[in-house]
Amino acid sequence: MKKIIALLFFISFVSCKSDDNVETVTATFAIPEVMSKTDWRSQIEVQVPKPIENVGKIYVYNDFIFIGEEDKGVHVFDNSNPTSPQIIAFLNIPGNEDIAIKNNFLFADSAIDLIVFGISNINGITQVALLEDVFDYYEQFDTPDPFAFTDYSDFNPEEEVIVGWTYEERELEQSFYDDIYTLGSGESANSVGVGGSLARFQIVEDYLYTVGEAELSTFNISNLSAPSFVTSYYAGWRIETMFHAEGYLYLGGDNGMFIHSVENPASPTFISEFTHWEGCDPVVVDGDYAFLTLRGGNECGQELSVLEVIDVSNKYNPTLVAQHSLDNPYGLGFKDNYLFVCDGNSGLKVYDKTNPLDLQMINAFEEINAKDVIPLEDKLLMIAEDALYQYEYNDEGAIQLLSTLILN
Template sequence: MTYLPIPAEADYADYENVDFSEEVVVGYSLRTDYIEVQTDIMVNESADFSSGTGGSLARFSIVKGYLYTVTQTEMHIFDIVNPENAVEVNSENVGWDIETIFSLDNYLYLGSAGGMYIYNIDNATNPTYVSEINHIMGCDPAVVQGDMAYVTIRGGNLCGQNLSQLEVIDISDKTNPFRANIYEMQEPYGLGIKDNFLFVCDGSFGLKVYDTTNTPQLTLIDHFENIETFDVIPLEEVLLMVGGNRLFQYKYSETGIELLSTFNMN
């Protein structure tokens, strides 16, 4: 599933009439209403599971039987080993203007308007703050591979300053992350990484594909222009991308990247 970040002034998003097998959320309309909210979480019955591959703009992550969700300032942890009786086991303040969450190994990486926070989840129900790295104000999803985190920062509009960029952050020492390189972008949104491919959605400036072999030095190896891009999910050999009310499917390998199909969501 791919979600847009819920508007800050909204308390709840109603997905009742959305068929996620054929539709992708690309925008919201706001209204004031009074409704009864019931939440059913369907997961694998095994106690040792993690979430499937999600987009970089996700506000939740599943790690070994626990669901971690973020609001603008808090993280909520749910025990979902028993899917019919999900229980919130903890919540804590984790920062401000939190926008996204990404998990890898025993760490959570929270993207915020002002930086990226790192939390350790060796104790799954009690995440421990490790460190943070600040950046210019801007909308901020992050993905991680090995000792490197990749963060897009989109400025302008409600996001913050006017600068937009891709940052490569060295997280080999989780207690002392540092900015290893910066690449100028136009209006970056989501991004994804698989093997040596880094996929960056640069809004109306298209999909950019980088080779990360020599990271933090990135090499632009392909650029799909004249398309609207929002977020990507890299699978084993196929890349799913959403943007401009369309779902794109690309096949990628060491020999190149090719468009397989598009699906109009209007």
């Protein structure tokens, strides 16, 4: 629809009539910059530690912390001494969004591919497998200009990947014989939908589940060093996050939460959807209740930012039961009766969720740009735009700062 509006704008203001039925219009075209798949895959390697330019997602495995840098790779830290984490290596993985780990095997996406690393020797990480062309990367790879037409005429998806875009103005002939416009130049008028989703990985027993903008994929990882692709299907609209709890996958999308059953782990099935206005939303689930944050503004759609509590005791009919105002929420997590919410520039907020219908905020750590949080059994990890914070729990359930690691 945006493309149609853009073209009609051009027709109205920059067109000149060439005859009674055809007009010439000027439009912006995006042309992919490409790299061969061979060259793309040759970039995957284990490198020496390097500074983090843009802090991304956080993942914890045993005494190690993995911090992603979107589209670039993963930074590996030794956290055996939580008061002083030490960086070990950088996994250079172009097009990387997420990782998951099981029994010393690390799974990572690289745009179109699934990569497996062996990490039993953390100082000697090795690549052990690569599954080619298992992800529909271009579902979420959009041009920076949402009003540009996309010309794929010189792009060969069998042998190339897109690494950037160039733009040029072109004159097109617009015919008004039909109700729906046609482009007389013969160039492709197809466009990639605006995306903002971040893929999420979840491991459930012998299966790895990955979610893209609209696609849920399943991999059999019973042989960790040689996983196999099982299936994929449409899972919802503009999916951003995925959470597993008690045999169900909860997918957070721009306009709702989607519930899928993994009762048959090789073949997930859609159960239901809880819809809301557009907003960026991660979700976590504890028992009969899902806790979901909606961040308004920017690419997320609406201005309102809230924490929602959803009753999911009936998986076929999730119901909103409570709502709390927030400022700029991102990730969240829970331990026992405590819910930790990263509220962006407003810091980390701690709620008592003993009664999910009546959450009580009991603490706030301000002056931190909180992005995501992982509550562990003995400590809490929180990632900010420029630092990793580690907290320890006390006997009353409150938390106190254990260490701060400046990342950039």
